[in-house]
C-alpha cells in the first residue's frame with residue numbers, strides 16, 4: 001500500500017433535487033500509484049468527471065461529498081484540498097477552447113500559476129514559463145499571445161504546460177483529447193504521457209475510448225452509474241474482463257483488423273440508469289445477460305479488489 | 320482593428336443622418352413655422368417673403384442639408400417663445416443635465432458592479448438574498464414615485480437635503496457647475512439617486528448573472544484546479560470576463576439616463592435640458608424640441624461609439640478580427 005500516491009476510500013457524492021437525494025458517486029474506492037497512469041472509463045454520466053472534482057474538492061453545489069475519505073501521500077486531504085490543488089494535484093479539462101481565459105495572454109496565465117506556487121523571482125518565473133512552453137512544443141516567444149490565436153491542439157498544449165508548471169505529482173486529465181481532431185489526439189496523449197513519465201507524475205486519464213485505455217494506461221477503472229464496476233491491470237481487465245459490463249464494453253469497441261470488416265458491433269442492450277431511477281441491487285443487472293437472483297436484491301461489493309459482481313462472490317481471482 | 324473603428328465611425332455617421340432627418344421632419348412639418356413666427360395677422364406678401372427667407376420653397380433634400388449644415392454650426396433657429404437662439408438656451412441648460420447624468424451613472428455603475436460581484440460571490444447568502452429581493456423594488460417602482468418618496472423622506476421629514484433646483488452654481492466659462500459648492504452637491508444627491516436607482520439595480524443584476532455564468536466556465540474551473548486563490552480566480556479570471564457585457568449595457572444605459580432625465584428633472588425642477596424640453600412641448604416650441612431630439616440622438620451615437628471602442632480595448636478576440644463581431 002505504501003506506493004499509493006492517492007487513495008480514494010469509499011467516497012459518495014450526493015446532491016438534493018426536488019425528487020430527493022441522488023447519488024452521483026456511490027461508495028467509490030480506487031488507488032493511484034506513483035508514476036502510473038490510471039484510466040477511468042465509462043459512459044457519459046457515469047461519474048468520471050465527478051470523481052476528478054471530488055479528488056480536488058471542486059464539486060459544484062448542490063453536490064457534496066457526503067462520505068468517504070481521500071488520502072494523498074499518506075494524509076487525509078478531505079479538509080486540505082486548497083493546499084494540494086495545483087501544487088500537488090492538477091486537472092485538465094475536455095475542451096481546450098474553453099480552458100484558457102480568453103482575455104489574458106497565455107504568458108500572464110503561466111506566470112500567475114508559477115508565482116502562486118513556486119517561490120521564485122519574476123525573471124526566474126518567466127524563464128520557467130518559456131521552458132514550459134518549449135517542452136509542450138510551443139514557441140516560447142508566443143508568451144504574449146492570446147489564447148484565441150492558437151488552434152485547439154495548441155491550446156491543449158498550453159493547458160498541459162499550465163498544469164505541469166507547479167510540478168504536481170498527479171494530473172487528472174478529463175477527456176483531454178475528446179474535443180480534438182483524431183490526428184491531434186495521439187500527439188497530445190503522447191506528449192502528456194511522455195512529460196509525466198519523465199517527471200514521475202501520475203495521471204488519472206478519464207476517457208470513454210477503450211482504444212486510448214489500451215494504449216496509454218497501466219491500470220484501468222470502469223465506472224458504471226456512479227459505482228466502480230471493475231478495476232485492475234489494463235491488460236488483465238481488457239483481455240480477461242470479470243464484470244459483464246466491462247466485457248460488453250470491450251466487445252463493443254470497434255477494432256480494425258482483417259476479421260472485423262462488415263461485422264456488426266456488439267451492443268449492450270438498454271441504457272445506463274439515470275440517477276433518479278437507480279434499480280435495486282447491482283445498477284447493471286437490468287442489462288446483464290448473466291444476472292442471477294441476488295443481483296436485483298443486493299448491491300455487490302468489489303470482490304478480490306477487482307470487480308463488483310455477484311458472480312465473483314465465490315470465485316477467487318488469480319492474476 | 321483600424322478597419323473596425325472606421326466601420327463603426329461610418330455606421331455612426333449614417334445613424335446621425337437618420338436622427339437628423341427625424342429631427343428635421345419634426346422641425347419642418349410639425350405645425351407651420353410661418354404661422355408660429357408671424358401670427359395670424361401678417362399679410363400674404365410678408366408671409367411669402369418669410370417663406371422665401373426661410374428657404375421653405377427649396378426642394379426637400381436642400382432644406383434637409385441646409386438644416387444639417389446649420390446644426391453643425393449649432394444653429395437651430397430661434398425659440399418661438401422668447402425668441403432666444405435655441406443653441407444658447409440648450410448651452411445654458413446642458414451642464415445641469417450632464418452633471419446630473421454623469422453623477423447618477425457613476426453611482427449606478429460603481430455600486431451596481433460592486434454589489435453585483437458581492438451577490439455573485441456570496442450566492443445564496445443571507446445578505447445577498449436580501450439585496451436581491453430589495454433590488455426588485457428598484458426595478459419595479461416608477462422613477463417619479465422614487466423621487467417623490469425621497470423628497471418626502473429626506474427633504475420634508477428629515478430636512479437633510481433640498482427638494483428642488485441645483486443649489487449654488489459656479490460659472491466656469493460657459494459651463495455652470497454644481498460640483499464646487501456644498502449646496503450644489505447636496506442638491507445633486509436626491510436627483511442622482513432617483514435617476515440612477517433603476518440603472519443601479521439593472522447593472523447589479525446583470526453583473527451578478529454574468530459573473531455566475533462566467534464562474535461556470537471551464538477556464539474558471541481550470542484556474543481553480545491550478546490552485547489559484549479564490550481572490551485570483553474571482554478578480555483575475557471571472558471579473559474581467561464579466562465586465563465585457565456589463566460595460567456594453569452600462570454604456571448604453573448612460574444614453575437612457577440622459578433621456579430619462581426628463582422625468583427626474585421635472586420632479587426636482589432641475590434646470591436641465593430635460594426640463595427645457597418638457598416646457599417646449601407644453602408651448603409647442605418646435606425648434607427647441609427638434610434640437611433636443613437631435614442632441615439626445617447624437618449623445619446616444621457617441622456613447623455607443625465609445626462603448627464599442629472600450630469593447631475593443633478589453634477583448635483581444637475582437638481586436639484581431641477584421642471582419643464583423
Ligand SMILES: Nc1ncnc2c1ncn2[C@@H]1O[C@H](COP(=O)(O)OP(=O)(O)O)[C@@H](O)[C@H]1O
Nearest residue numbers: 015024043044045046047048049050060061063
Ligand atoms: N453539480 C452537479 N449537480 C447535480 N448533478 C450533477 C452535477 N454534476 C454532475 N452531476 C450528475 O452526476 C452524474 C455524473 O456526472 P459526470 O461525472 O459529469 O459524468 P461523466 O464525466 O462520467 O460523463 C451525472 O448524472 C450528472 O448529471
Ligand SMILES: [Mg+2]
Nearest residue numbers: 048049050174
Ligand atoms: Mg465528464
